[in-house]
Every structure is written in structure tokens, then in C-alpha cells.
Amino acid sequence: MTVAVAATVAWQVSGHAVTDIPLYHAYGERLAGGLVPYRDFEFEYPPGALPALVLPALVSDSLSGYRVVFAAEMAVAGAIGVLLLAAGLRRLGRARDDRRTTLAVVAVLPAFLGGVILTRFDLVPAALVAGALVLLIGGRLRAAAVVVGLGIAVKLYPAVLLPLLGVVAWRKGGRRELTVVVALSLAPVAVAYLPFLLVGPDGVLDSLGRQLGRPLQIESVGAGVLLALHQAAGIDLEWASGSGSQNLRGTGADALAVLQGIAQAAALALVWVSFARGPATVERLVRHAAASVVAFVALSKVLSPQFLVWLVLLVPLVGGIRSRAALWLTALACALTALWFPARYWELVKEFDPLSSWAVLARGLTLLALLATLMWPAREPEPARSRSPAPSPGRT
Known part of the structure; x- marks a missing residue:
């Protein structure tokens, strides 16, 4: 986390930071003042994010103090996530040199x-997902289901892991185990949402609806295609701010947003079906978990830089002959993001800066290559039976 702290401070001092801290601070102050999210003010995140946002406001009233406490809070979450990643690598039996390299x-x-790693709260759900994978590697399916549910309550994306848990549960104990695992996964989500559904149902539904109906954000892979066409063929582009991001607008952008939504759903379904058609071994579970999140991120209509944080604590767990390629593709996606964010972000948005435009496309293609790498058929090592989350088909 030393690198994260140094990089965050450097961007803040440079004056180029693009941060959500003022928004978080406003939310925290309202919460600390007794206002109820969803009912008394619009709140775009799941309710599980509230503790991370309100704690710094309880410690400090000033924006600068809030910024320091929030960054420290995320540094702790990141350190826990790295420790969980290291534990997962050990439990998977990775060689010491491989663990050190990773x-x-x-x-x-x-x-x-x-620019984002300590100024967004994405390290919290990322650490929860890493913790869930460590539990799954150790065969603790039910505990992992609870942790995945906590992750969904903080940021919705861990929901893409639920079908994988369902397959493992069915293989392990049939309908009864499946029912238990689904209930344990949904319980934290229900506990988080139910009070707000009772006092502010319209606000909760509006929050969820805004997430589903967002337009084509300017850093998505579809936007990268349009930006490249703008640079290469001079097609006209327009942008506008809305739904908490800067987006491309127009018929082409709207059509690509729909196509990306369809492609995202199809890619996720293919990942889940692929896992269901093979043995529920630890290595396959980890790989398909990483592929599920990568598919969700790569083909999302919104691909903010902080989404890559979700991959940093997950993709490195993938083993076998594809492990190094997956790790380096993840690193390349992060490096390409740094070409425009945060220093050149507004040049990308307002001027469709050529370097940034091509980098957006290259980042999108890199993430698609990462997805292909994770899903490409290859022989995988069979883990020891004690590390399997569930018996493979035909075993008892």
C-alpha cells in the first residue's frame, strides 16, 4: 500500500486528481447529520457502502480531514486484500517464486x-471478493456465500459470482445445499436494503434503475471504438455529463450501449455455462470467478478506472499455463488507463484527445484479450482432493 499512498498523494499535489471524495464527503455529512439516504437525498450506491463513507465524516468535519481518513481507511482495506490474496496463493499451492512474482x-x-485506488471505495468489495475466494479454496462454501453477499451489499458486481456458487452447491449437496447457499448469499443484501425499502422505496428503486439505464460512458470499449473512428475517419461525436459520468451521446452511442449490454449478458452466460459443464475443481472455480468479473468489467457500458481495482485482487489467483499471461494483461490494462486518467481525462472528454482515444480502445481490447485468455481451453492441474470445494462429477 506504500505505492498506493505515494501515488495518491502525488496526484493530489499535482492538481490533476479526478476524485469522488467531495461527493463522499457530502454523503458522509448528510448521514452524520441524521438524514436518511434514498429517502432524504439521492444515493447512487448500495447501502453496504454507507459505513465506508460515513466513518471519515464522524472523525473529521473538514473536507481535507475527510480525505485523509478515507484514504487511510482504503489503505487498510487494500492491505487486508493483499494479505488475503497471498493466503489464497499459498492455499492454491503456488510455488514460492511464483507467489513473489505475483x-x-x-x-x-x-x-x-x-488516481483512484485510495479515492474510491472499490478496495472494500475487492477485498471481500478475495476473502470469499480464499474461503472457497478452503472448501468453506457457506461462509464464502455470506461474504459474497456482503460484497453485493457494498457494490453490486460480486453478484456475477452467484451462479458459480450455485453450481458448486448443487454438486456438493443438491437442492438443499443450493437453497442454503442462495439464502446465505442474499441474506446480507436483504438486511442492507430492507430498512431503506421500508422508509424510501422510491429512492432505492431509482438508484437501481439509474445503474441499469446508464448511457455509454466515454471510457467503455464501445466508446473506444467510436473514439478510434473519430480519429481515423473523422466521424462526429458528442458528449454530455449524466448519471455520474461523462458519456458519448447520439444514435451510434445509444446503439452500442444496447449491443454492449447484450454482449455482456451473453459473455457472462457463457462463462457460467462453461463452469457448469466441467468439474467444480478449485482451479476452475477461481478461473471462472475471475472470468466472470472480467466479462462484467470489459463489456460494461460504464468502465470507470476504479473497476480495474476489482481485477487486481482476483485475476492473480488464476493458475496454470495462462496465469502469467492473465497477470501481465491485467497490468497492461492498468498501465494503459494511466495514459489518460487522471492527467488527460478532461482532454479526452472535451477534446477527444488522440492519444487518450487510442488508449481507451487499446485498454478495452486488452480486457477482451484477458477474458479470452481466461476462457481459452487448456489443460489445468488437478488440485488435491482436500482443496476441492466440491466433488467432481462421478465422485462421491
């Missing part, structure tokens, strides 16, 4: 993501 690469990545 952790060294992960330690450097905050230099590329310094």
Missing part, C-alpha cells in the same frame, strides 16, 4: 491506479 506485480499496480 505479489510484486500487484504491489506495483497502484502506481498506475494512483
